[in-house]
Amino acid sequence: MSDALNAVLDRIDAELPASLDRLFDLLRIPSISTDPAHAGDVARAADWLVQDLESIGFSARADQTAGHPMVVAKGGAGEGPHLLFYGHYDVQPVDPLDLWDRPPFEPELQDTPNGKVIRARGASDDKGQLMTFVEACRAWVAVHGSLPVKLTFCLEGEEESGSPSLVPYLEGNRDALRADLALICDTGLFDAQTPAITTMLRGLLGEEVVIHGPERDLHSGHFGGAAINPARVLARILADLHDDQGRITVPDFYDGVPELPEDLRAQWGGLGFDADAFLGDVGLSQPAGEAGRSALEMIWSRPTCEINGMVSGYTGAGFKTVLPAQASAKVSFRLVGQQDPHKLRESFREFVRARLPEDCRVEFQEHGASPASVMETAHPAFEAARGALSQEWPQPAAFVGAGGSIPIAGYFKTILGMDSMLVGFSKEDDQIHSPNEKYDLASYHRGIRSWARIIEAVAKA
Amino acid sequence: MSDALNAVLDRIDAELPASLDRLFDLLRIPSISTDPAHAGDVARAADWLVQDLESIGFSARADQTAGHPMVVAKGGAGEGPHLLFYGHYDVQPVDPLDLWDRPPFEPELQDTPNGKVIRARGASDDKGQLMTFVEACRAWVAVHGSLPVKLTFCLEGEEESGSPSLVPYLEGNRDALRADLALICDTGLFDAQTPAITTMLRGLLGEEVVIHGPERDLHSGHFGGAAINPARVLARILADLHDDQGRITVPDFYDGVPELPEDLRAQWGGLGFDADAFLGDVGLSQPAGEAGRSALEMIWSRPTCEINGMVSGYTGAGFKTVLPAQASAKVSFRLVGQQDPHKLRESFREFVRARLPEDCRVEFQEHGASPASVMETAHPAFEAARGALSQEWPQPAAFVGAGGSIPIAGYFKTILGMDSMLVGFSKEDDQIHSPNEKYDLASYHRGIRSWARIIEAVAKA
Numbered sequence: 001m002s003d004a005l006n007a008v009l010d011r012i013d014a015e016l017p018a019s020l021d022r023l024f025d026l027l028r029i030p031s032i033s034t035d036p037a038h039a040g041d042v043a044r045a046a047d048w049l050v051q052d053l054e055s056i057g058f059s060a061r062a063d064q065t066a067g068h069p070m071v072v073a074k075g076g077a078g079e080g081p082h083l084l085f086y087g088h089y090d091v092q093p094v095d096p097l098d099l100w101d102r103p104p105f106e107p108e109l110q111d112t113p114n115g116k117v118i119r120a121r122g123a124s125d126d127k128g129q130l131m132t133f134v135e136a137c138r139a140w141v142a143v144h145g146s147l148p149v150k151l152t153f154c155l156e157g158e159e160e161s162g163s164p165s166l167v168p169y170l171e172g173n174r175d176a177l178r179a180d181l182a183l184i185c186d187t188g189l190f191d192a193q194t195p196a197i198t199t200m201l202r203g204l205l206g207e208e209v210v211i212h213g214p215e216r217d218l219h220s221g222h223f224g225g226a227a228i229n230p231a232r233v234l235a236r237i238l239a240d241l242h243d244d245q246g247r248i249t250v251p252d253f254y255d256g257v258p259e260l261p262e263d264l265r266a267q268w269g270g271l272g273f274d275a276d277a278f279l280g281d282v283g284l285s286q287p288a289g290e291a292g293r294s295a296l297e298m299i300w301s302r303p304t305c306e307i308n309g310m311v312s313g314y315t316g317a318g319f320k321t322v323l324p325a326q327a328s329a330k331v332s333f334r335l336v337g338q339q340d341p342h343k344l345r346e347s348f349r350e351f352v353r354a355r356l357p358e359d360c361r362v363e364f365q366e367h368g369a370s371p372a373s374v375m376e377t378a379h380p381a382f383e384a385a386r387g388a389l390s391q392e393w394p395q396p397a398a399f400v401g402a403g404g405s406i407p408i409a410g411y412f413k414t415i416l417g418m419d420s421m422l423v424g425f426s427k428e429d430d431q432i433h434s435p436n437e438k439y440d441l442a443s444y445h446r447g448i449r450s451w452a453r454i455i456e457a458v459a460k461a
Numbered sequence: 462m463s464d465a466l467n468a469v470l471d472r473i474d475a476e477l478p479a480s481l482d483r484l485f486d487l488l489r490i491p492s493i494s495t496d497p498a499h500a501g502d503v504a505r506a507a508d509w510l511v512q513d514l515e516s517i518g519f520s521a522r523a524d525q526t527a528g529h530p531m532v533v534a535k536g537g538a539g540e541g542p543h544l545l546f547y548g549h550y551d552v553q554p555v556d557p558l559d560l561w562d563r564p565p566f567e568p569e570l571q572d573t574p575n576g577k578v579i580r581a582r583g584a585s586d587d588k589g590q591l592m593t594f595v596e597a598c599r600a601w602v603a604v605h606g607s608l609p610v611k612l613t614f615c616l617e618g619e620e621e622s623g624s625p626s627l628v629p630y631l632e633g634n635r636d637a638l639r640a641d642l643a644l645i646c647d648t649g650l651f652d653a654q655t656p657a658i659t660t661m662l663r664g665l666l667g668e669e670v671v672i673h674g675p676e677r678d679l680h681s682g683h684f685g686g687a688a689i690n691p692a693r694v695l696a697r698i699l700a701d702l703h704d705d706q707g708r709i710t711v712p713d714f715y716d717g718v719p720e721l722p723e724d725l726r727a728q729w730g731g732l733g734f735d736a737d738a739f740l741g742d743v744g745l746s747q748p749a750g751e752a753g754r755s756a757l758e759m760i761w762s763r764p765t766c767e768i769n770g771m772v773s774g775y776t777g778a779g780f781k782t783v784l785p786a787q788a789s790a791k792v793s794f795r796l797v798g799q800q801d802p803h804k805l806r807e808s809f810r811e812f813v814r815a816r817l818p819e820d821c822r823v824e825f826q827e828h829g830a831s832p833a834s835v836m837e838t839a840h841p842a843f844e845a846a847r848g849a850l851s852q853e854w855p856q857p858a859a860f861v862g863a864g865g866s867i868p869i870a871g872y873f874k875t876i877l878g879m880d881s882m883l884v885g886f887s888k889e890d891d892q893i894h895s896p897n898e899k900y901d902l903a904s905y906h907r908g909i910r911s912w913a914r915i916i917e918a919v920a921k922a
Contacts, residue, residue, distance in 0.1 A: 034779030040540055093781060098678075152908050163777050188683075202682065206780050214559075214743030219894045220767045221663065221865025222649075224795055225750040225759035226736070227743060231768035231790075232703065234573065239700035259569050275687070282688060283676030289686040298686035306681045307692035313770035314791065318495030318622050319828035320554060321793055321866075322769050329692075330775065332782055334685055359745045367780035403681025405782075433783050434678040447900045 002142065004076055008452045011139040016445055017134045021050065023290045026127050027107040027120040033068055033090035034161035042068045042157045049155055056138045058153065065165035068157030076147035080459030081180035086408055087130025088159035088186065091122035092433045093385035099435035109441065112205045116441035125432035128423050128439035129185045130155060132447030139452060148459040152179055162206065162368040163407065170415040181288050181381050183410045187424035190271065194395040195450065197385060198422040199375040200300060203335035204405035205344055206367030209352055210328040214361050218323040228321055231312035234327040238356045244460045246290040247306045250351045256338030260301050268296055272399060281429055300401030304334040334405060341369035370407030376419045383422060384461035392446055423454065465605065469913045472600040477906055480596045483513065486855040487588050488568040494529055494551035495622035502527045508549045510616055517599045517820040519614065526626035529618030537608035538623050541920030542641035545613045547869055548591025549620035549647065552583035553894045560896035570902065577902035586893035589900035590646045593617060593908030600913060609920040612638055623829040624868065631876040642842050643873045648885035649864055651732060655856040656911065658846060659883040661761060664796035665866035666805055667828030670813055671706065671789040674821050679784040688784055691822045692773035695788040698816045699901045703768050707751040709766045711812045717799030721762050729757055732859060742890055761862030765795040795866060802830035831868030837880045845922035847883060848913035853907055
């Protein structure tokens with residue numbers, strides 16, 4: 001380890017309390033991008049980041065888009081590759097609010113049996129993660145006056161709401177954003193001891209389906225039996241989406257789904273992934289996907305179809321004998337390999353239409369369509385980062401897959417012609433997208449130190 | 462027509478504006494019994510009725526129960542049979558509120574292409590209906606100083622929330638409530654020209670099903686594929702409830718379901734029921750029940766299974782890639798003939814449990830269980846009332862079935878040993894249980910006159 005790096009790491013350790021204060025300031029802003037009522041808060045979070053990046057010497061601005069702002073900042077110097085860092089400052093909604101132990105936007109450092117955690121919406125996804133990188137830069141600049149690499153920040157405010165402005169923004173700002181390699185911090189550790197570089201990401205296709213039947217809600221006694229019930233129609237369609245083996249029945253769905261290469265299967269087998277513990281952590285015991293697949297395959301390399309939400313009729317307290325006029329569901333597909341999200345959207349819609357009784361009509365609303373990504377691990381930065389991470393953590397870093405969808409890596413490749421390296425420090429038990437989200441203090445602290453190491457390693461690679 | 466009756470009918474016509482004012486006072490009270498937040502309003506509606514019945518010479522009181530009050534009043538005289546009148550003063554919830562053209566508890570008399578209507582929640586179900594009887598009594602008392610029959614009122618405040626206090630109340634007050642015949646005003650006209658006495662009522666079994674999977678909401682990317690999705694499990698169960706012929710698949714469900722007697726089938730065939738118009742009124746064209754049954758059979762004499770509500774996961778604006786921890790549905794069955802609601806509840810629960818994957822558990826909540834009712838039309842009051850109604854309306858009165866469930870008739874028979882006669886004046890297009898509920902002014906006016914006639918006819922029967 002170089003003296004230059006050593007000084008930066010010492011600075012990070014000394015600055016930890018102050019860096020937590022800064023993160024808490026950002027966590028206090030309820031930047032829920034999917035809810036129009038919070039648009040002002042999303043803008044406020046963008047402005048906060050602009051100010052913070054300017055305070056460490058970056059030239060920063062919040063670019064307006066048709067939706068929420070894109071925070072862009074430039075700085076650094078040196079002979080190494082020009083890096084682009086991506087994170088997102090918007091967060092998921094917080095409902096059901098009554099399942100939170102404390103207000104989601106009042107962050108707190110809490111002691112738990114597994115160590116200290118930062119509790120707040122966005123602590124892990126993604127404000128805590130993006131601030132690990134910002135703090136690593138701050139320490140480099142504080143100790144050495146500058147970074148050893150040229151760096152562009154690109155921080156998004158729409159990641160949790162389907163990123164409607166992202167592609168137009170990237171297409172309209174190709175020159176300003178071009179770099180040699182993108183760093184993306186929105187992924188996790190393999191486990192508490194083992195850091196990971198994610199090299200396979202599933203894509204995502206989101207669809208909302210609304211089935212309309214009678215032109216108004218009806219009394220189920222007066223009309224029940226004779227009038228079509230759209231909730232029943234929807235239930236049939238949703239039930240039909242999987243067969244008894246857990247395979248998805250949408251026509252041509254498995255076109256472009258590859259079998260896992262044997263070398264990767266062997267590497268994953270050696271990770272010691274504990275499917276029982278993974279499921280046991282959330283109160284489950286049986287892998288629920290395709291028969292004959294391992295749990296790790298199910299979440300890393302197999303496509304899925306999930307009902308993310310559904311609603312029809314009366315759902316309040318008590319009972320109401322209503323025959324509902326409509327029923328709706330939000331359905332998403334995780335995609336792998338060469339699955340084509342646009343073809344599958346049409347195939348899914350045809351699947352639904354084919355099951356529609358004469359007296360029903362259907363409306364669709366699209367919520368994102370991104371293909372899967374497979375990273376170019378031959379880039380020397382990957383081995384450099386693997387080495388740097390392995391020095392910081394108890395176990396050597398692994399190349400892993402990820403079940404979640406981070407379409408940005410695909411867009412960087414297709415629009416900006418740039419490879420991406422995904423490194424992050426979240427844990428499976430962070431409860432992202434759920435009540436009581438948290439980020440381990442160890443993830444935050446070691447995450448900052450990890451980025452400080454990676455910056456130096458990549459600068460020299 | 463007797464002079465005595467003639468004078469009452471004249472009084473009713475002259476009093477119509479004042480009788481509307483009284484109904485509007487009652488409609489302004491938001492007595493939603495299923496919502497605990499409106500308990501005070503339900504009590505206020507009960508007190509309003511006590512005062513109004515006292516003002517026409519009845520001794521009235523609001524009896525406390527474990528739930529909402531029961532309004533009981535006694536009065537009248539004469540040699541004829543002792544009648545008990547039943548109606549309910551609670552109303553359905555009003556959501557979705559944004560589909561109402563005006564506030565649901567600010568009643569208004571509106572001109573429509575089909576004549577004047579009273580627009581408000583409860584106008585038809587059941588405040589407008591119960592006030593037709595109260596106003597008929599008021600006119601009799603105003604003109605003649607008393608009624609020609611002994612009369613007990615029994616007005617319920619829990620009809621729209623499963624009547625949890627009804628059976629204990631009837632069992633605890635057998636002597637106070639005993640009468641020769643019950644009159645129940647919670648049913649409809651056959652059509653705008655044709656009054657009806659309802660002689661067959663479907664029963665009702667209500668169940669709420671909650672499927673629990675993971676112990677918390679999960680990220681559908683991180684866990685999707687491996688973790689069981691309770692929304693998918695629920696959709697399968699709901700989809701399984703009917704076969705391709707529209708028959709209900711719960712084991713032993715059709716035990717005790719009789720075929721329609723030929724004479725009743727012939728009588729119903731002669732009613733000129735227009736299934737196309739019935740469904741067309743709500744934007745539908747195809748009878749959706751069991752293959753091979755007429756629409757009238759489907760709603761009057763066949764059992765049903767309906768999803769009244771279902772909800773899981775994220776249902777707000779936008780999209781959230783959550784894998785929900787639970788999914789729930791409210792399901793009701795309309796019962797006919799000798800179907801046993803208690804046996805069927807167990808059979809339904811077994812049906813659900815049999816379809817539950819190992820990693821899910823289910824909770825059930827019961828919401829009412831009442832068998833179907835078939836009335837004793839040999840009682841001379843039935844022919845007397847049929848004659849009286851036929852004199853008031855353009856077309857002769859018919860004996861009909863009804864799809865809705867009015868368990869009270871069964872309870873009067875089993876607990877009080879008393880037959881019931883169901884007469885009402887609502888119309889299919891009244892939008893009860895829906896936004897913009899209304900009651901035709903013609904239903905209200907002719908309804909009051911009809912009861913004045915029936916009271917005299919039954920007194921002489």
